[in-house]
Amino acid sequence: MQRQSPCKHYVKVRADHLLNGHIRPLMFRTEDGPAVLIDAVEDEREAPALKAGGQGTRYVCRIGEQRVYLFHDEPMWFIEADQEQAARLWSEHTPEG
Numbered sequence: 001m002q003r004q005s006p007c008k009h010y011v012k013v014r015a016d017h018l019l020n021g022h023i024r025p026l027m028f029r030t031e032d033g034p035a036v037l038i039d040a041v042e043d044e045r046e047a048p049a050l051k052a053g054g055q056g057t058r059y060v061c062r063i064g065e066q067r068v069y070l071f072h073d074e075p076m077w078f079i080e081a082d083q084e085q086a087a088r089l090w091s092e093h094t095p096e097g
Contacts, residue, residue, distance in 0.1 A: 005051075005052045005053055006082070006083060007049075007051040007052040007080055007081060007082055008049070008052035008053065008054070008078045008079075008080065009030070009078055009079045009080075009081060009086050010030075010031075010076060010077065010078045011028040011029060011030055011070075011077050011078060011079055012028060012029050012030075012031065012077070013025050013027070013028045013070070013072075013077040014026050014027045014028070014035075022044070023057070023072065024041060025038055025041065025059055025061065025070055025077075026038055028070065028077065028079065030090075033090060034090075036063060036089060036090070037063070038061045038062070038063060038070075039061075039062045039063055039064065040061070040062040041059050041060070041061055041062075042060045042061070042062055042067070043058075043059070043060040044057060044058070044059050044060075045057070045058055046058070049069070049071050049073075049078075049080045050080075051080050051082075052071075052078065052080040054071060054073045054078070055073065056071045056072050056073035056074065057071065057072040058070070058071050059071070059072070063089065064092065066085075066088070066089060066092075068081065068089065069081075
């Protein structure tokens with residue numbers, strides 16, 4: 001596994017693979033954590049993860065009122081978030097939260 005940054009949180013992703021070759025993420029979770037549902041994908045483009053380091057396809061996801069940057073840096077997926085934002089995300093947007 002790659003070096004873990006405080007702003008890089010590796011996640012498992014469930015996604016639709018569309019006929020045009022695009023990937024549309026639907027939800028993500030940590031290794032053993034609950035799923036976080038993605039309400040909408042607002043943008044998709046190749047971009048660097050400025051805080052976490054890395055390069056890949058960046059998905060700007062809306063989860064409730066939060067905007068989350070989800071990256072597909074093949075073959076891995078990660079979200080770019082500081083510790084406070086990540087903790088808030090897991091507590092507020094999971095079935096138990």
